[in-house]
Amino acid sequence: MTESLQPFQPALRGLSQEALCALFAEKGIPAFRGKQVFHWVQKKGVRDFEAMRNLPKELRARLAEETRFGGIAETIAEKPSADGSVKFLFALDDGKKIESVLMPGSGADADKMTLCVSSQVGCAVDCKFCVTGKNGFFRQMTTAEIVDQALYARHYLARQNDGRLLRNIVFMGMGEPLLNTENVIPAIRLMIDHEGMDLSPRRITVSTSGILPGLDELAQSGMNAMLAISLNAPTQEEREVIMPITRKYPLADLMEACRRYPLRGGARITFEYVLMAGFNDSRRHAREIIRLVHGIPTKINVIPFNPDPALPYQRPTDEAVLEFAEVIRAANLTCSIRWSKALDVSGACGQLAGQYRQKTSGGYVVLPRE
Numbered sequence: 363m364t365e366s367l368q369p370f371q372p373a374l375r376g377l378s379q380e381a382l383c384a385l386f387a388e389k390g391i392p393a394f395r396g397k398q399v400f401h402w403v404q405k406k407g408v409r410d411f412e413a414m415r416n417l418p419k420e421l422r423a424r425l426a427e428e429t430r431f432g433g434i435a436e437t438i439a440e441k442p443s444a445d446g447s448v449k450f451l452f453a454l455d456d457g458k459k460i461e462s463v464l465m466p467g468s469g470a471d472a473d474k475m476t477l478c479v480s481s482q483v484g485c486a487v488d489c490k491f492c493v494t495g496k497n498g499f500f501r502q503m504t505t506a507e508i509v510d511q512a513l514y515a516r517h518y519l520a521r522q523n524d525g526r527l528l529r530n531i532v533f534m535g536m537g538e539p540l541l542n543t544e545n546v547i548p549a550i551r552l553m554i555d556h557e558g559m560d561l562s563p564r565r566i567t568v569s570t571s572g573i574l575p576g577l578d579e580l581a582q583s584g585m586n587a588m589l590a591i592s593l594n595a596p597t598q599e600e601r602e603v604i605m606p607i608t609r610k611y612p613l614a615d616l617m618e619a620c621r622r623y624p625l626r627g628g629a630r631i632t633f634e635y636v637l638m639a640g641f642n643d644s645r646r647h648a649r650e651i652i653r654l655v656h657g658i659p660t661k662i663n664v665i666p667f668n669p670d671p672a673l674p675y676q677r678p679t680d681e682a683v684l685e686f687a688e689v690i691r692a693a694n695l696t697c698s699i700r701w702s703k704a705l706d707v708s709g710a711c712g713q714l715a716g717q718y719r720q721k722t723s724g725g726y727v728v729l730p731r732e
């Protein structure tokens with residue numbers, strides 16, 4: 363790819379309209395061209411300078427020479443699953459691999475798709491139940507790389523031409539988004555730009571293990587993105603066992619930050635709870651959760667643990683999962699269960715790219731770590 367040879371050129375997909383116009387001003391290109399290019403990149407989602415039909419040929423050639431789109435360098439795999447999800451495996455400019463998963467809504471919303479995006483290559487948080495964590499951290503993803511997952515998914519859906527639309531974004535793929543606010547916040551700003559993808563901030567959910575400085579930054583960004591907290595254990599001691607980050611950012615402080623988080627009319631914070639057999643799935647745990655979230659507008663999302671040979675936990679039975687959810691619902695809390703999507707293509711959230719390294723269509727352990 364020629365793009366990958368010029369990593370220092372500005373990546374158009376990561377630039378706001380203002381930044382693009384400023385870049386063009388520097389180059390002596392009129393501001394209105396900046397607006398046109400922004401429209402092509404963010405609204406139309408074109409993936410090729412030639413497609414920018416209202417630009418003079420010379421300008422297109424110059425842009426191709428002096429800038430780059432940035433983002434996904436290559437699509438390695440697009441794997442549709444029997445349940446309507448699609449898993450994408452992408453290579454970035456430096457060859458690093460990341461994944462995104464497109465998932466259908468349920469029932470009447472089957473045509474409204476949710477994209478689970480990655481925000482870092484790997485993750486440094488080291489949660490003991492997570493394949494991404496197990497594999498460690500490689501690097502931050504750029505704004506262009508984060509945004510491009512959504513642009514690519516829209517492009518994919520347009521190609522299918524079957525009425526399905528990208529409606530929601532969840533930052534639940536690889537990485538801890540609040541350890542990359544420098545790129546995640548501008549990426550969300552681009553996703554909600556009325557002159558770009560124009561997604562609703564209420565349909566963008568940032569999922570975090572509880573990085574307090576990042577949480578405050580997100581709150582102060584004024585974007586009103588939705589928040590999901592990976593709770594996973596209801597006491598400081600138990601949470602430290604599976605999420606060592608709890609020592610740095612204690613559970614009580616995390617709950618305090620949730621109470622401060624600005625929620626617009628009727629919005630609620632989602633608490634994700636990965637259910638692991640014999641570790642955090644008892645009635646006592648359910649009751650502790652109820653106590654913990656008291657006073658916070660809350661949705662609980664119970665996620666049956668997705669097992670992996672490299673992880674020391676077990677998935678509870680479906681009955682145990684249902685029973686756990688019932689205890690929470692009995693306290694008048696909303697509780698949904700995330701029966702994993704795309705399991706047949708190893709696309710479950712928290713199981714991205716790491717899994718791909720191990721499982722491929724035919725064999726085992728095919729892709730190298732880099």
Ligand code: SAH
Binds near residue numbers: 570
């Ligand atoms: N780093 C962020 C977002 C990515 S992880 C975070 O931790 O919130 C997205 C979700 O996948 C988290 O809620 C996490 O708890 C969950 N997850 C990780 N490993 C999992 C596993 N093996 N089974 C089920 N869910 C898992």
Ligand code: SF4
Binds near residue numbers: 496
């Ligand atoms: Fe990182 Fe989230 Fe996995 Fe924890 S659960 S290791 S924060 S990706």
